[in-house]
Amino acid sequence: MTGRFGRGRAGIVGMLVGLGALVAPPTGAAAAGEPPPLPATAGRCVGPSPVTVRETPWALRLLAPQAGWPLTRGAGVVVAVVDTGVSAAAPALAGAVRPGADVTGGRADSDCAGRGTALAGLVAARPTGGGPTGIAPDAEILPVRITDGNRRISPARLAAGIRLATTAGADVILVAAGVTTATPDLADAVRAAVARDILVVAAVTDRGGENGGDPPVGYPAGFPAVLAVNAVGVGGAAGPVAADAGTDLAAPGAGLGIAPSGSGHYRIGGAAVAAAYVAGVAALVRAYHPGLSQAEVRARLERTAIPGGGSPREVGAGTLDAYAAVAALAPRQGDPPVPVAAGPVVVPAAPGPSRAARVAGLTVLGAFVVTLLVAAATLTRRGSRRPG
Structure with missing residues (x-):
């Protein structure tokens, strides 16, 4: 089984620290018809994107979640997005976003930064007649805002956000941005979530290394009880990671995120995107196998993964296999992946x-x-x- 046995090895992983790591690397002006990267300008709210993408992006062609939709689309599962909030005004998330909570009080169903909305769309965007659909398009989103006025987070805010998601009844908690200090309060918040049978999925640190070195270990991904996720690219390359950071699972690290308003899309990338895909597949598994504990769901995700994660096999972590995670009868490490033909993402007209x-x-x-x-x-x- 992959997982913390891979700790101590350099590997296939990295966790998001700060807002900028979610944004696709700058490439100059967007080509005609290509969506722009998600803006990361502090002090201004993200508006609609001028480009709406109709084609199925690479990550969804690889994961092919539609193969499992006749079995489940995630209905009845609540995924908490612990980040910048999630806009309930986004058309692709209409009716899917709960009011949520801000760690300083109030609701979290608005999103000035746009990052939480983009990630929530990867998890649960509804079909809108065009554009990519989320991995689990019938799941619910519970937004929890942990950022301050400058879009920064702290260990205390992150711990408070995880506690809010726990008490609000989340089934899966997605943590896209982490911190480099493992405080007792943050560790206690993770333990409380796991004790409530909640699967905590977190992106590993994939930025922030000093002088171009490996990034520091990030938390909560660094805690053994958390499913730590890193990104892989089209060619199988993975981000850098601290030698003792460890990783449990890899997933595509590029996506098209929905905007807080309008039908357009922004380009997003990094370990946070990979963690969002894993959280979406976890929602499918929890919906189709409601009797499984969070630990069993996690084991299923790891044991059905495609070995190697696109990197040398000694790394240990495999790449997410969405269909096998849901449909495999008796997943075990070493089983060959279930072949799934990639094709357009089409939601069945009526659920099975x-x-x-x-x-x-x-x-x-x-x-x-x-x-x-x-x-x-x-x-x-x-x-x-x-x-x-």
């Missing part, structure tokens, strides 16, 4: 039968087959008793 309906149908079918077998055996016995 519920899990209870499928079970009932199989029960009736089984009873019918047993009846046929008994009748056949009776006829065989009668025929054998006839005189020759």
Whole structure:
């Protein structure tokens, strides 16, 4: 099994520290038809994007969440996004965003920075007739704002945010931005969430190294109880990581985030994006396997991962396999990945039968087959008793 056994090795990972790490690297003016990177200018709120993307982005072609949607789309699962808030005005999240809470008081269903909204869209964006859909398009979003007026976070704010998400009844907590100090208060907040059977998914630090060196260990991803996630790119390259940071899972680190308003998209990237994809798949697993504990959900995500994470195998962490995580009958480390054909993301016109309906149908079918077998055996016995 992958996971903390990989600690101490240089690896496939890094965790987001600060607002800028979510934004795609600057590439100059956006090409015609290409969405711009998510703005990170303090003091101004992010507005609508001028570009709406219709094509399926690389990350969703790789993850192919639509393969599992006939089984589940995440209904009934609450994913807390502990970040800058989430805009309930975003059309792709209409009806999906709870009021949430700010650590200083009030609601968190608005988002001046745009980062929390972009991540929430990767998790649960609804189909809007165009543009990418989230991994779990029937899941609910619980926004928790932990940033101050300058869009900074602190260990105290982060701990308070995790506690708010815990008491509000989240099933999965997504932490996109971390800190470099492992305070007792933050550790206690994570322990309380795990004790409430909540899966905590956090991005590893993928920025902030001094003099161009490896980034520092980030928290809460650095805590063993947290599922630590790093990004991989199209070519399989992963971000740098501190030698003792460790990682548990990798996922695509590029995406198209929805804007706080309007139907346009921004380019986003980094370990925070990868963690959002993992949180979305965790929502699918929790919806389809409601009897699994958070530890069992985490193990399922790790054990169904594609080995190697696109990097040398000694790294340990695998790359997220969305379909296998949901549908594998008995996942175990070393199983080959389930092949899924990548294609356009299309939401079924109507959801498939519920899990209870499928079970009932199989029960009736089984009873019918047993009846046929008994009748056949009776006829065989009668025929054998006839005189020759």
